[in-house]
Amino acid sequence: MSDMKPTLPISIVALLVVAFLQVPVLVVVLTSFSETSYLTIPPQGWTLKWFAEVLSDPVYIRAIRNSLILAVSSTLLSLALGVAAAYALFRKAIPGSEAITALLMAPLIVPSVVIGVAMLQYVTLVGLRGSFLVLIVAHVVITVPYILRSALASLSGLDVSVEEAARVLGADGFTAFRLVTLPLIKPGLVAGALFAFVTSMENVPVTIFLASARQTTLPILIFSSVEMGVNPGVAAISTLLIVATVIVLLLAERWTGFHKFV
Amino acid sequence: MSNLSLRNIVKRYGKTEVVRNASFQIAEGEFVSLLGPSGCGKTTILRMVAGLLEPTEGQIMIGERDVTRLPPNKRNIGLVFQSYALFPHMTVFENVAFGLRRKGESGKPLEERVNAALEMVRLGGYGARFPRQLSGGQQQRVSMARAIAPRPSILLFDEPLSNLDAKLRDEMQIELKRLQQELRITTLFVTHDQAEALSLSDRVGVMHGGVIQQLDRPEEIYHRPANAFVASFIGKPNRLQGRIEAGTVALGAGLALRPERLDLPEGSEAEVFLRQEAIRVLRTPEPGALAGTVALRAFSGPQVQLVVRLAHGAEIVVEVPSAEDTASLAPGEPVHLAIRPRDIIVLPQGAAS
Numbered sequence: 001m002s003d004m005k006p007t008l009p010i011s012i013v014a015l016l017v018v019a020f021l022q023v024p025v026l027v028v029v030l031t032s033f034s035e036t037s038y039l040t041i042p043p044q045g046w047t048l049k050w051f052a053e054v055l056s057d058p059v060y061i062r063a064i065r066n067s068l069i070l071a072v073s074s075t076l077l078s079l080a081l082g083v084a085a086a087y088a089l090f091r092k093a094i095p096g097s098e099a100i101t102a103l104l105m106a107p108l109i110v111p112s113v114v115i116g117v118a119m120l121q122y123v124t125l126v127g128l129r130g131s132f133l134v135l136i137v138a139h140v141v142i143t144v145p146y147i148l149r150s151a152l153a154s155l156s157g158l159d160v161s162v163e164e165a166a167r168v169l170g171a172d173g174f175t176a177f178r179l180v181t182l183p184l185i186k187p188g189l190v191a192g193a194l195f196a197f198v199t200s201m202e203n204v205p206v207t208i209f210l211a212s213a214r215q216t217t218l219p220i221l222i223f224s225s226v227e228m229g230v231n232p233g234v235a236a237i238s239t240l241l242i243v244a245t246v247i248v249l250l251l252a253e254r255w256t257g258f259h260k261f262v
Numbered sequence: 263m264s265n266l267s268l269r270n271i272v273k274r275y276g277k278t279e280v281v282r283n284a285s286f287q288i289a290e291g292e293f294v295s296l297l298g299p300s301g302c303g304k305t306t307i308l309r310m311v312a313g314l315l316e317p318t319e320g321q322i323m324i325g326e327r328d329v330t331r332l333p334p335n336k337r338n339i340g341l342v343f344q345s346y347a348l349f350p351h352m353t354v355f356e357n358v359a360f361g362l363r364r365k366g367e368s369g370k371p372l373e374e375r376v377n378a379a380l381e382m383v384r385l386g387g388y389g390a391r392f393p394r395q396l397s398g399g400q401q402q403r404v405s406m407a408r409a410i411a412p413r414p415s416i417l418l419f420d421e422p423l424s425n426l427d428a429k430l431r432d433e434m435q436i437e438l439k440r441l442q443q444e445l446r447i448t449t450l451f452v453t454h455d456q457a458e459a460l461s462l463s464d465r466v467g468v469m470h471g472g473v474i475q476q477l478d479r480p481e482e483i484y485h486r487p488a489n490a491f492v493a494s495f496i497g498k499p500n501r502l503q504g505r506i507e508a509g510t511v512a513l514g515a516g517l518a519l520r521p522e523r524l525d526l527p528e529g530s531e532a533e534v535f536l537r538q539e540a541i542r543v544l545r546t547p548e549p550g551a552l553a554g555t556v557a558l559r560a561f562s563g564p565q566v567q568l569v570v571r572l573a574h575g576a577e578i579v580v581e582v583p584s585a586e587d588t589a590s591l592a593p594g595e596p597v598h599l600a601i602r603p604r605d606i607i608v609l610p611q612g613a614a615s
Binding site (some may be wrong): 159161162164165166167168169170171172173175176179180183184 | 296312313314333334335337338339340341343344345347349350351360361364365405408412
C-alpha cells in the first residue's frame with residue numbers, strides 16, 4: 001500500500017511480536033509428535049501415533065463430523081441470509097435499516113456466553129432443546145455478522161450503475177444480481193464465509209449450552225479432554241486443525257485474492 | 263425504433279418536486295438533449311424513461327406502448343452511463359454480448375453482432391480485453407457498443423462525456439454524432455455542457471428547477487431564448503437594465519439599443535441580453551453603436567476579453583479574436599460597441615426564471 005519502508009527497529013519489534021504470538025502454535029505442533037504421554041518441549045522422540053490414535057477414535061471422528069456438518073450448514077445458511085440482508089439493507093431504503101444492521105451485528109459485541117444462556121432458556125421454553133437444528137440456528141446467529149459485514153463492505157465499493165446497466169440491458173432483478181453483482185462481491189463473501197466457518201468450527205461458549213452428548217463438537221471435545229489432563233492426542237488434533245485452516249486459507253487466497261477484503 | 267413521449271411527468275420526493283409536469287415528445291430518429299445545471303431534474307427524467315425510477319404522476323410512452331410501470335428490462339432501451347458502468351469481470355466481448363444474450367442470441371449471429379457493434383465504435387479486435395485494460399475513452403466507446411448492440415428502440419445518454427478530458431471529449435462528440443446519424447436511433451441525451459448539447463442535438467430542452475424552460479432547435483435556444491433563465495444560461499451574456507422608449511431600449515445617459523423585434527409595451531422595464539461574442543468592437547463611432555471606455559483587458563490565447571464601461575456606468579464584457587486590431591485596445595481607451603439588431607435579446611424585467 002505505502003511505499004514507506006519500515007525502519008529497522010520497527011521491523012525487529014514487529015518480528016518479535018509475531019514470534020511471540022506464534023510460539024503457542026509451534027509448541028502445540030511440536031508436542032503432537034512427542035512419544036511421551038504428557039506434553040513436553042522439546043518433544044521426546046518422533047512419532048505419529050497420537051495422530052493415529054485420534055483419527056481412529058470414534059469419539060473424535062464423530063466430533064469432527066458434527067463440527068463439519070455444523071460449520072458447513074451454518075456458513076451456507078449465513079451466506080444466504082447475510083447476503084440477502086446486506087443487499088436489502090444497502091440497496092433499498094428500508095425504514096430503520098441502521099437499527100436492523102446493528103441488531104444483526106450485535107452477536108459480535110454481546111458476549112457469547114450470554115447468547116448461549118439466552119438460547120438455552122429460549123429453546124427450553126419452546127421445547128426444542130437438544131435438536132441439532134437449534135445448534136445450527138445458534139451458529140447462524142453468531143456467524144451472520146461476518147457475512148453481513150463483508151457483504152456490506154463489498155456492496156458499498158460497487159458502482160450502483162453497474163447493476164442498473166445489467167437491468168437496462170434486459171436482465172431481471174435476480175439475473176442482474178447473479179451475473180453482475182454476485183461475481184463482483186464474491187471475494188468479499190469468501191472472506192466473510194471463511195470467518196464464519198472458522199467461528200463456527202471453534203465455538204465453545206454457545207455450543208456448550210446447546211449441544212447434547214451425541215452432538216459434541218470438536219472444540220467442546222478438546223475443551224473437556226483438556227479438563228481431564230492435556231495429552232499429546234489433543235495436541236495432535238489441534239495440529240490437524242491448524243494445518244486444515246492454513247490449507248483452506250491458501251486455497252481461498254488463490255481462488256479469489258480475498259486478502260484485500262479482510 | 264420508435265418515438266418517445268412523456269405526458270405530464272411529475273417526480274416528487276416527499277414534498278420536493280424534482281420534476282414538474284414535464285411533457286415532450288421525441289420523434290423517431292430524433293436527437294434531443296436535456297440541458298441544465300446539476301439538480302435541475304434532467305437526470306431524473308432520464309432515469310424515469312429508463313425505468314430506474316418510477317414517476318409519481320404521468321405517463322411515458324415508447325411508440326404505442328405505455329412503459330410507465332414496466333421494469334427496465336422490459337423497455338428495450340440502451341443507456342450509456344457517465345461512469346461507463348462496464349462489467350469489470352467480463353471481457354469487452356461479453357460486455358457487449360450481455361444485452362444480446364438476454365434476448366436469447368447465441369453462437370455465430372451473436373458473435374457477428376457483437377463484432378459489428380465494436381466495429382462501429384472503432385474497437386474491432388478489442389473483444390478479448392478487460393475494461394480495466396482500456397483507456398477512459400475506449401471504455402466509454404465499449405459502453406456505447408454495449409448500448410447499441412441489442413438494437414434498442416430508444417438510446418439514453420447520461421452525461422456520457424463528462425468524465426473525459428477536454429480533448430477526448432471533442433473527439434467523442436464527433437464520434438457520437440456520427441454514430442447517431444448512422445443508426446438514426448431516437449435519442450435522449452442529458453448534459454450540463456451547452457456546447458455539447460447545442461452541437462449534437464436536433465432539439466435542446468433547457469431545464470431549471472424541475473421545469474423544461476424551453477425545448478427548441480439549438481439556433482432558437484441560442485438566438486431567441488424564451489426567458490431570462492435560458493438567456494442567461496446559454497452562452498456568455500451581458501445583462502443590462504433598460505426601458506422601452508419609442509421602439510428602442512433606453513439604457514440611460516442617452517444610450518439606446520434598437521432590437522429587430524420588440525414585443526414589450528412602451529414604457530415598460532426590460533432586460534437586455536447581449537452575448538459577448540455578438541458584440542463588435544470599433545475604434546470609431548458608428549450609428550447605433552454604444553460609446554464606452556475600456557476598463558480591463560484579459561488575454562486568453564485565441565481571444566481577448568475586454569471589459570467596457572458604458573457612458574451610463576454599466577459594464578459589458580466583450581470577446582475579441584486575438585487577431586483583430588481591436589484586441590490591442592488598452593484600458594482607458596475609448597471604444598464603440600456595435601450590436602446587430604437580431605442579436606439584441608429583450609425580455610420583460612423580472613420575468614420568472
